[in-house]
Amino acid sequence: MRWRRSSPAFAPSSSPPASTSAPCAAWATTLKNRSLQPHSLRQLLLAWLLPGVVLLLVASGTSAYFVASENAGQAYDRSLLNLALALSNQVHSQNGRPVIDLQPQGRQILVTDKFDRIHFAVYGPHGELLAGEEGIFPEDAPSFFQGSSPGLFPKDISGPDAFADGTLFFDSRIKGREVRGVILLTQKDNHELTVVVAETLTKRETQVGEILLSIIVPEFLLSAATIALIMFGVSSGLRPLDALRSQLARRSPTDLRPVGADNLPSELQPLAIEIDRLLQRLDVALGAQRHFVSDAAHQLRTPIAALQAQVESALQERDDPRLSAILSAVRRLARLVNQLLALARAEPGGMPVLRPVELQALIHDHADTWMQLAVEHDIDLGFELEAVTVTGTAILLRELVGNLVDNAIRYTPAGGQVTVRCAPRAGGGALLAVEDSGPGIPPELRERVFERFFRASGDTSDGCGLGLAIVRQIAEQHGARIHIADAAAGGTLFEVIFPPPAA
Incomplete structure (x- = not known):
């Protein structure tokens, strides 16, 4: 075990995140259909007003x-x-x-x-x-x-x-x-x-010539002033629409509050009302889905725990390879249920109120659990932690760190190393990093590993393909960004960049 309470602040990897290039066929289709894309409302208004005014x-x-x-x-x-x-x-x-x-x-x-x-x-x-x-x-x-x-x-x-x-x-x-x-x-x-x-x-x-010049100059100035006035008027008229767009863009996935139509122009009020109705229906649908997953996970945990206890008891009485295989499957099923429950918590609307969380203390409090898993897999698990505060939910942040550590341990060969770091960032916010000495992730798969139930070809681990999907979901709920890079030891480096704590 390697444990360092404090270490020099480290900078995130300078390697840019890999991006998958769009297929040529899709790009060609986009170019082909560009002329068919509708104009903006501002362009449409100007296209109707400016030629008439100029004429x-x-x-x-x-x-x-x-x-x-x-x-x-x-x-x-x-x-x-x-x-x-x-x-x-x-x-x-x-x-x-x-x-x-x-x-x-x-x-x-x-x-x-x-x-x-x-x-x-x-x-x-x-x-x-x-x-x-x-x-x-x-x-x-x-x-x-x-x-x-x-x-x-x-x-x-x-x-x-x-x-x-x-x-x-x-x-x-x-x-x-x-x-x-x-x-x-x-x-x-x-x-x-x-x-x-x-x-x-x-x-x-x-x-x-003098008459023509005396008319052209004022007409040009008048045309410029008229066009500027029209553009200013169109922009001012569309400002409430821009404000509505900005309000929706600033919302997090969990914010399904009504937009409200009281302060909007009469032309936008029907649109705002329909958006509120859509948000209400979306909230009901997400709530039903979230409650179903949560209830199903809760209902499955008790019989699975009982089944696991019975199999472990039977395995102690008789050493049978078939019982070992059953116990492994039951443990995998229990992990899947726990991850489904964590995924339900991380879904929009499922996260409690955000509060300041000491990331160093949170990792320290749950280090024993991860150390036990590391010992079972013969992995050298180390910690390099600095005091840093993020805004979020402790139970979800613990799930995020736990999934990253669990993923690193399961994919690192025996005798390898896994290091967990946290530190404040120079520009504000916090950085959480989990680095391993495993086989690494090819650049073309670094986006797909966050998909639910995705498993690369040749993956023989006992994972279920939900860990990194949960990590991304929780990170998005906290306004954080995830960056995958090559680790110094040859494995994979996961970096989670948190924004500065909310006031």
């Missing part, structure tokens, strides 16, 4: 752009019309004929523009050119000179609707450049005049 903003910006462009175009058209009126006002009658006195300085003032080139022409009642330049009529007008003012223009632009107010605005090309112009029909000193003024589109195009 509305684009439509709003487009309409604002066209309205602003139209207004800017009308302002420039009025400027052209004012210039045409100014030219018509320069015409006066001389010897019964219309003439225009346009000095070079005045002409320069009329046509001077920093950005655009201005073209103009003033025609008399018979189509004669009084001032300006030829060839500035719209290109789609086939002939403007028909010998009189009413016939100056083709029918498509000389109708009553075209000159309802005496003006006609047009788009054309002069000397290869796009222009916007106006034709003004007016009278001066009883002379019918036709004034044509056109200018290139530099200012208009610049104005359109």
Whole structure:
């Protein structure tokens, strides 16, 4: 026997827990069906809201752009019309004929523009050119000179609707450049005049660019603000659902209390009510299962104990190999019943209230039982214990340690070693370790050994396959994690990492 009351704190094995890789077929199926997975509720809401909002903003910006462009175009058209009126006002009658006195300085003032080139022409009642330049009529007008003012223009632009107010605005090309112009029909000193003024589109195009920029920037900021507001609103609206999910995620398997629907929005209350009903039905089902296993185990313990006593008595009176085999089977059956009872205690809902438990004292109090088993199997059982406290149930923690020690002793060959350690962890919590010098557990089986009634091929021990399943169940009930690694002596190292004690 090796017994050390205190030993230096030891660190858990750095070997990462083995993980079984998913089969290729299952992985391929997952990739194939990924597109069929439903979207989250947040994604669904955003998928419905954001495109509509963006479409509305684009439509709003487009309409604002066209309205602003139209207004800017009308302002420039009025400027052209004012210039045409100014030219018509320069015409006066001389010897019964219309003439225009346009000095070079005045002409320069009329046509001077920093950005655009201005073209103009003033025609008399018979189509004669009084001032300006030829060839500035719209290109789609086939002939403007028909010998009189009413016939100056083709029918498509000389109708009553075209000159309802005496003006006609047009788009054309002069000397290869796009222009916007106006034709003004007016009278001066009883002379019918036709004034044509056109200018290139530099200012208009610049104005359109400025309008577009002035609309795009605010629309972009408004779009970003609207999208952020929608996302914030969706997240805020789904916050109660996230809170409900977090509440359920924080619960332990033993916590089957009702969720409660009083503080939830009306849309989530039916869901919470159904969850509460499901938890209630689950509690009833688990309780029935737990009570059945517990009652059956309790009822079986008495006759099995009596049978074991009778077989032992008969074996003392007569040394018969058949009686030895029967006694071995009865002991195995008694162990199975005890483990079923422990499993019933470890099931969700079967664990009493958690309390602080001194792990060192608990192991010390039950060491004699494990020492007796170790002596029977010719195993050197040692303890390296430090004072540490965990939160849990003493009877279940004793079952956890006992199953780990029993498992290590049964699978370690005669003459081997088993060491039990406990110590506080540097980051808080406690560490329980059971190390043996047995054959070890292959990495591909380290997850399966926790399954109920699992036994590896070639296993000749008298175990029943429930010990490690009980260990994992109890560990999960206490919020602990189990790690299997290779022991320094060549066997298996079981590490149970407990969280810090609850306040």
